[in-house]
Amino acid sequence: MLSDNASTYISGAEEIRSLLDTPDVRDYLSSQRVKWTFIPKRAPWFGGFWERLISLTKNAIKKVLGRSFITYDELATVVTEIETVLNDRPLTFVSSSADDDVSLTPNHLLHGRSLTSLPYITVSDEETKTRLLETTMMLTDVTHICQISNNSSGSDGQPSI
Known part of the structure; x- marks a missing residue:
């Protein structure tokens, strides 16, 4: 997943990571190749x-x-x-x-x-x-x-x- 780097998305991502930080969830996300990344900072055109x-x-x-x-x-x-x-x-x-x-x-x-x-x-x-x-x-x-x-x-x- 590619996401905007607004502070609400970044804090939301940290909150979701802390809630879903279990081995089963991590294994499933890695097996499905799901990775949450953010667009570069100070690059709104991205x-x-x-x-x-x-x-x-x-x-x-x-x-x-x-x-x-x-x-x-x-x-x-x-x-x-x-x-x-x-x-x-x-x-x-x-x-x-x-x-x-x-x-x-x-x-x-x-x-x-x-x-x-x-x-x-x-x-x-x-x-x-x-x-x-x-x-x-x-x-x-x-x-x-x-x-x-x-x-x-x-x-x-x-x-x-």
């Missing part, structure tokens, strides 16, 4: 990559849900769709030619293919149909919002990274 992804996720959730009250399952669905859309972002150059191969995405590395849609579900209950329609509309908004956020430009006209 975590910029995941900070950008966190920002995109939070913005998508805020714009899609707004002030709506939703169930846990609906929230899990929205967050999963946001994750899928963000993991479908290209990691390599995107060609404008239709003859070229598809660009590499995190979903290709995780699942071996691109994941862009949820499976189709048939529903008979009228209330469930209404909630499903609302959730589908929110997920369409997620895809649109994430694409806008990924394609937004900075003040100088250059794409923001």
Whole structure:
């Protein structure tokens, strides 16, 4: 695990280490190759990559849900769709030619293919149909919002990274 080096994370790590300092836990963590490390001190740019992804996720959730009250399952669905859309972002150059191969995405590395849609579900209950329609509309908004956020430009006209 790679973590920010804020004092709360460092003190939290020390507290967790003292609580979990048993031979069984140490053996399990070492067998799973789990090691908690921190980014270098005075290097706030080091975590910029995941900070950008966190920002995109939070913005998508805020714009899609707004002030709506939703169930846990609906929230899990929205967050999963946001994750899928963000993991479908290209990691390599995107060609404008239709003859070229598809660009590499995190979903290709995780699942071996691109994941862009949820499976189709048939529903008979009228209330469930209404909630499903609302959730589908929110997920369409997620895809649109994430694409806008990924394609937004900075003040100088250059794409923001």
